[in-house]
Amino acid sequence: MAKVFERPKALTDKPFHYCPGCTHGIIHCLIAEVIDELGIREKTVGVAPVGCAVFAYEYFNCDMHEAAHGRAPAVATGIKRVLPDNVVFTYQGDGDLASIGIAEIVHAANRGEKITTIFVNNAIYGMTGGQMAPTSLLGQVTATSPYGRDPETEGHPIKVSEMLATLEGVAYIERVSVHDIRNINRAKRAIKKAFQVQLEGKGFAMIEVLSTCPTNWGMTPVESLKWVKENMIPYYPLGVKKEVD
């Protein structure tokens, strides 16, 4: 019988620990497929975040660093400066990248570090039990915004991709979603491009992936996908935010 689908070589056979319906697994798989397709597994070094993807180093079948919370872009900078011919990527959630690590991502992008960042935005802190993130939507109820996020006291959700797109060092930024097949395919194309940009030495590349958190959103997986489409995308419009030829 012909084999039509198999685990990418850039993923280990370790079972994901992610909750049912969480889209981290899909995003991991897309990155791994891209690494395989580009034939760069042997020279790729990944940097895992703190948060739900803290164990990413157990899943990506390449050399990996586990970084402190928010510091992945600084760690990746150190690696890339030492190994300019290798491919270096960070995988970060919204608490990690948009809150505690906002300085690191801004300055890595501004320096035009030739790294690729996969920014998984599910509008909540997952690992610690559903606290408000900088990207939580207005009115969103979380453990630390129990009456809904109020812009008077908690501010507005940060549009990181749009913000970073203003920086000269950025070569490519796109926001994608993985709430349906069509968008998953688009996400994969964007991720591939973000690695190609690095291979071509153009500068910093980031893909923001709108993701789900059924557990902490208190929804079924199907409801979660619908919530991304109906609530997140209107505030976080998909598409290319910056692209340098």
Next chain:
Amino acid sequence: MAKVLMKGNEAIAEAAIKAGCRYFFGYPITPQNEIPAYMAKMLPKVGGSFIQAESEVSAINMVYGAAGAGARVMTSSSSPGISLKQEGISYIVGAELPCLIVNIVRGGPGLGGIQPAQSDYFQAVKGGGHGDYHMVVLAPASVQEMADLVMDGFDIADRYRNPVMVLGDGMLGQMMEPVEFQEKDILQPQKPWATTGNRDGEARRIINSLFIDPQGLEEHVLKLYKKYEAMKENETRVECYNCENAEIIIVAYGTTARIAKNVIQLAAQEGINLGLIRPVTLWPFPDKTIGKWAKKSHTKGFLTLEMSMGQMVEDVRLSVNGTKPVYFYGRTGGMVPMPRAVLEEIKKIREGI
């Protein structure tokens, strides 16, 4: 090589380059700014990379990345900046990465001041960051020693896959003295654990300090402690000066050890026999050497001399272990003890013993 006249901070930077360090990540803070400036100027000329990071926090995490990728790498800062680096230092120890961290200490707490101090002793030798850990802490007392200890520090870091700290102060960093750099072949060890890319068929390399299973974490910490035991055994350094027949032995490191030598000369003119024990490694601490001199019948007591309110004195007391009295004299906040004032203190102590 002929001697050259250099600032302590510049000697640190030049010694690091001579030791094969090609990566420096730092953030401006007084009184250590000559180190990054020197690195910014020189590293591009030797194929290295210098980054003025967005913060000390980022700088130490760049060090983590570069060290994990196999590079000989360093950072430098001064007290408030070193506080910011503590989290990263803890991760670097946990992930077993070698690097050199220089602290040109200034007065604290808080923003404190910019004048020399030794008030970061506890932070340097007792951990500073979170978790069970240690690092070798080298305390130079001259520009020459700053250069020598930096070169040795990289080797010690590689030997144990553990960060090494050089603890200077604003006085040592800013003063100029003649220095002669060691001309030695730099033999950096192979680093098969470094993340340089995972060839097919090889085991993956993972730089990590997360051990979610408590049993696994305990085993990891016990493994680290075996390294600390080996450091205690092999890396302890101390200078004993004029201790034979000394009535009172001053214990001091770095700048205050230089002052102590002046005190010893002044005292000799008045017929008072003093000695000096100068820890060159603050961790591991030369407790056995101090304990040995404490047992001598001519040693009536010890005076710990620090530019702090008394931090190393605790380790001196532990080393003496109650066998002889241990006194303390210190100035703090950037004030430097005057030899005459120290001698007066010693005279008062002699009346009491």
